[in-house]
Amino acid sequence: MGRAEERRARQRGGRRAAPRRSSGTPSVGAGDGAAGTAPGGRAAARRAARPVKPRKSGIRALFTWKKILGTFFGVCLLAIGAFIVLYIMVPIPEGNAVAQRESNVYKYSDGSVLARAGTVNRESVSLDQVPKDVQHCFVAAENKSFYHDSGVDLKGTARGLLNTLRGRGTQGGSTITQQYVKNYYLDQDQTVTRKLKELVISLKVDQKYSKDQILAGYINTSYYGRGAYGIQAAAQAYYRVDARKLTVQQGAYLAALLQAPSQYDWAVASQTGKQLVKARWNYVLDNMVEQKWLDAGERRAMTFPVPKDPRGTPGLEGQKGYLIDLANKQLEQKLMKDEGISQSQAEAEVVGRGWTITLNIDKKKQAALEKAVKVQLTGKLDPKKRKVDGDVQAGAVSVDPRNGKIVALYGGQDYFKHYTSNATRTDFQPASTFKPVILAAALESGAKTQDGLPINANTVYDGTSGRQAVDHGSKVGFGPPNEDHKDYGPITVQTAMNQSVNSVFAQMGIDVGMEKVMSTAGDLGMDTKGMQPVPAQTLGSMGASPLEMAGIYATFDNHGKKVTPTIVAKAEGKSRSVTMPDAIGDQVISRQAADTVTSVLTGVVDDGTARTSVAANPARNGQQVAGKTGTSDENRSAWFTGYTPDLVTSVGLFGEQPKPPYRHVSLTGATGLLPPPGRVNGGGYPAEIWAAYTFGVTDKAEFDLDTTQGAAVQPPASKSPSQSPSQSPSQSASSSPPPSKSPSKSPSKSPSQSPSKSPSQSPSQSPSRTPSGGPSIENPLNPGDQQQLDGRQPAQ
Template sequence: MNPYGEPQSSRARARVPGSAGSTPDDDQPRSSYSGSARPSGSARPAPDAYRRGAGGRASVGNGTSGRASVGSASVGSASVGSASGRVGGSARVGGSARVGAAAPPPGRASVARAAVRPGTSGFGPADGPDDEGSFGGGRSVKGKDKSKAAKRRRRTNILTAAAAVIVILLGAGVVGGTYFFDDVDLPPLATEEQSNVILDSKGTVLAKLGDQNRTVVPEAKINKVVEHAVAAAEDKNFYKHHGIDMKGIVRAAWNNFTGGATQGASTITQQYARHAAELKEISINRKLREAVIARKLEGKYDKDQIMGMYLNYIYLGEGRYGIEAAAQGYFGKSVLTPAGQKNAVTPYEAAVLASIIKQPEPTDTHKGYDPNYNLTDAKDRWEYTMANMLEMGWISKEVYDKRAYPKVKPISKSSASKSTAGKPVGMVMRHVRAELAEMGISATEFDKGGLTVTTTIDPDVQKAAEEAGSRKSEDSPMNGKPATYQAAVIGIDPKTGRVLGYYAGDDPDGLDYGGYLSGNGKEITGGQSPGSTFKIYTLAAGLREDISFKTTWDGTKLRPNGTKISNAGADPGTVCKGKIKFCDLETATVKSYNFPFYWIADGIGRDKVITAARDAGIKHMYTDGNDQFPNGKLVDLTKTDKSTWEQKGYFDNEVAFGQYRVVPLEHAEGVATIVGNGVHHDAHFIKSVTKLDPETGKKTVVGGEKTEGKQVFDPDQMSNLQSVLKEIVRVDDRDLRNGQQSIAKSGTWEFKEGSGDTWFVGGMPQLAATVWVGGAKGKVELKESNGRDMFGAGTPSKVWKKFLDAVIKAKDLQNEDFPKRVETGNPDSPFANGQEPPPPPQNNNDGNNSGGDCVLGVIGPDCNQNNGGGNNNGGGENNGGDDNNGGDNNGGDDGGGDDGGGDQPGGGAPENTPETQLPTLNPTLQPEN
């Protein structure tokens, strides 16, 4: 027996699971119709839709003509008297049914030796050999057992079957009349749920989102051999009957009422009717209602339309709904490819698909007809289908004789292998949802399915981002770091704004460390302090105001409130090679000193620094925490201006060197603007969105990317800035593979006594890269493997180089150069505050140094810049190598001063801010469920 109660014959009638959540009707316990009847007079009332007359009891008598009431009366052990009743007439569907006996008084449901006269069924003409609705009268059955008990058993069986047929005939008659036929409404066509297919930029499936893997296709475009194969397997007389198979109904009734195999005897039209009306229970009432709907479907739609609805509905195993998903899944083909063309579904493949419908999934009692689970029975069922295709003339004898079972694609090792489930790239899906909403595609429309979304994700760049940033990757500089450490790696095409690679954590359902976008894609939940990497926007603002890199700045000048601006706690005599009072902006940028940037913001106005950041791509920025907003207030820079930014409690001049938290993805967009010669593109994850028109089969573009850029910074000024940022790559020894030119800026922000956020940003002309390393779920003091504090020029720069080198190799990129430097700006800008340098030293005639700037060749600003210190308190530019103890400012290009957050030596807030008042800049949200 199969799970639907039918004999496991390859030629048995097909059964198709209903919509999600429904139980196949033949899986249910038999109703009171298929067991013994209820005691006389205790018939169960039918549902309201069927209840008519007194008590809803079906009665057959021999009184005057009246209207028969069909309810849920039990038939089986009803009393049998001497009265005879008959059903006469030749009622047809759409006509008026006459029942030849009025109902007896309310009481027991009685059947009085009901004799069914030979005649037509009432479901259409019965004069053709192909008519499915005709059947003859009852016939006597003679058995070998002559005992009275045997005779009683045979008589009971005959009467039981006759009663079943009478009920069906009564139903048929009622169907033909206004009593029942008009009472059953034709349900609206089912709206089949489809999946949304998410592709990477190369067309590979990243995910199929939706409850069902289904693609609705127009019937008119479906290869006819597929339709014929389905008819051959499920209902070979589909094109001849009028929606109802009376022979099948009689066979099913006999089995159901005599305790045999429970059957449904449904045609393709009835199967679809059951699905459309969501008819699930097993009962004669259900069969009658199903028949009515089938007849009405046949009256409103032609056979091809009904076949199309059916093919888009059926389930074909392995999570595939509808014929298109099945063809793609089992053979990698589309049913829309016309017959005879390359990659069209063949008759043999069509027969495989059609044969699966009968039982798509394995059960405890039968393995079904999916060849990946049960090839033996699948082939047997396939032979049956092929034979019917030949019999019905849908294939030639030649095609039949050459038949060979086609090769089916094997089941993938894991359904997740073609999905983003549990994979880092899955984080992209929430950004996709957010962008769809921005395009005007609502959540409701998305949930309906049928969309194909092509993302910007390049598989090579995505792989490089994950392998560089994930602690789980053995090749990542993050490998071996504590579980409390987290990285984000974002790669953006500076020429288009496409996000080509996006690693924002290993758990796609957790916290989005790249965009801090909520799981529903509707809100930003956090950010990180960018430290000195934010200086690229301060420089862009300064260049706009005609400030030259040759301007000099005084590092000893105090703030207006009388506090000094510190630079990583370095001895003032070593800052800028001893030229702290007249330090040029270029050196200050490479060394990442804070004081010039503070005074740029003070001179041109911090609002102009924020404006430059906004123009580059920073859309949101957090204020410091306060009593009202303990974790800071998120400010939308696109909807506010100077009048807001300069209010008390918002942003001070420290914005110039990265005190205030931003979203890494938005920072990556801004970095791409600098890399892209000052042309801004909105960072985005979607290239195109198409939808298949179920009527025409054509794909319609319903959304797409906008790659037009906007020149927000002067290209000459950007070439000037890029040339300075090239030096940082050289100083940090981060030259890229094959000598590819690149620019970069490192940054660090403090936490407690060490580093809490570390960055390395920049890129090459082909790809902008942003790397952040910080705490997972909350701030932690970041350390390198040697126990020293981590800075941007340490692990983040290694991740950055690993990422870009991998992309260069995978894409076989040819070298590209940044534009040639054009020096811009006024070296004597009025905003600059550097003091006049002292006159050059004079030498004695004997050639001995009289003191000058390098006494005895040991002491003085003109001595070796790394004389025990440089800018590193005993480190030189890179004392400590890559870990920098670290490079430029007492522990790195960013150690503790400019990037340590504020200006207090060793990190901390500006000196006028007590340590106890420091805002807690932790992202407060836990990973989302």
């Protein structure tokens, strides 16, 4: 090989090839006599000099970029082809919105029929009967691009399909056209097939019908709450006008309702619900301004249009409406969790869909509870004689702690007369019925006093009225007075619970830590979302419902295992059945802590604020009882939540102005109670209702307690003369100033042992109807103080 050839071989990355010997006749050079190469030798040398490429493995050979790209385009073509076939094969079906509506049947626990409810309330109107501005409210709320889109939101639909495949429900955005198709042509099933049908039919509907026809169909088939389907029924249900007379403000509210009808119904909405619907209402109007459908100046002048009170639906009179409303809500919550659907979808799926819903309500217990409220309270109210009597509202929930079943419920005098259920409302303070939660938090966390002593039933605290709570020597700026500003001096936790001594539990809350207290409250079943831990919560200054308090005390009664009160036993639809979750949950506080609270609360009944109404009731017949009274700021609410081993019942009385704006008012003077002080306290009517009901439906039983503390296991050795109901306290609020720390005295006294300052029964603990010795407020905060210290201010 010549030098030039070698150089070229090196450039090609090859090596010098050895001369190939030819088996044939060698070629003769041109005069030098050297042996030459055979024909084709140079080509062979070049091939030998080329680098050898390694062979690809099986996987790399299979997944080349060309194959991947080809596969991708192939799948796309198949998907497009499949969609074309689907588009051709799926027709626009006959509308079935009316056919889907059928009354639900509600039954008592024994199978007897409670009520049939859900008759369709719909009257369709043409779009020209709806003001143009009101039409724009719905477009602004749900689908601003409605007038120029193709009827589908591909991105939202794809997200919905993906979530459905993952088992998370649809949770995808959808246009007005898609919502109309779902309401009128399809059902609420959360399946991929239904979602694909919705997509195809929406495209076809958008091609076949005008935007005005689609919008008219949408607002005439949507569910607005209060049993109203369609804008005409909604206009009458909320504002008592025809759709053609709706204002922009009213239309914006109805459009906002579609997101969560029952949660946003002003008549029953919580404070959170009211805030949310107002925000949604503002969102609708702001979008209208953005779309140039509403003048900005007019928008700024608009005020929220508070809806009218609801009208009663036939078949829901008396307590039936309250029972059915709670049953629907719990079933809706279950569907939302299981199927990943929105609240509005769940409501539309439950109301008037032909369900047979069996409740846990015991027919006999329900009748007994209604009778107890009538005999002990409502039968004595006369609004014509006393204006305050018209302000009294009662609510109660009764729960079996062994299984969490709500066996009886009282929501108000009549569902037609008072739409809001007093059993589930959360806008009144639970007052001193919250004190056991503080003790539970102390016991569960092993908390200690400022002097390092463990907190238990025998721990001694300073019960001086108004004593400033301290945190390791520093005052925290909170010193609530006791009822009637009465001083108790050094007393045990047991006595402080018996007499509901505010100053003791204010200090205990600081000792435990309010974060731990509120965390324990949440574990036990109180809705603490949005609450900031503050000292005033030791007085029960947050909002709570009888349903919540019944669940908390049922958890105490169930030895610390979480009880979530449940009214629905089972629900059966046309093509499915729903099994409700187990009402008994995990151990949220230890058995010893729960049983100690129960033991302490027996002292409230036998030797405290509930003694006259409960312990001395002749129908008691030796039944063991635990419970706690509560009376809130300015006597706006009064409570007794109590329990036997097999039944927990929370009774609340609430002062509410019977006409808009429904402000909270005092109960003082109701039924003719005379000053001083004329107040309704927890040891009065609430405890009397509780006793009349409970002792009529339960049998004698004793608590099975795993504790060495509290009144149930440490009975008083003897009663001091100072514990007589007629004995006045020996000291006034002008007593010597309290120490800066919790007392460090040895907790050697029996829980019921009387301290030297006569802490026990005073005239303020007499029955609330006794003119000579009325009750006292257990939570005497001023409204201004409460707003600063509450953490979640109840609505006024």
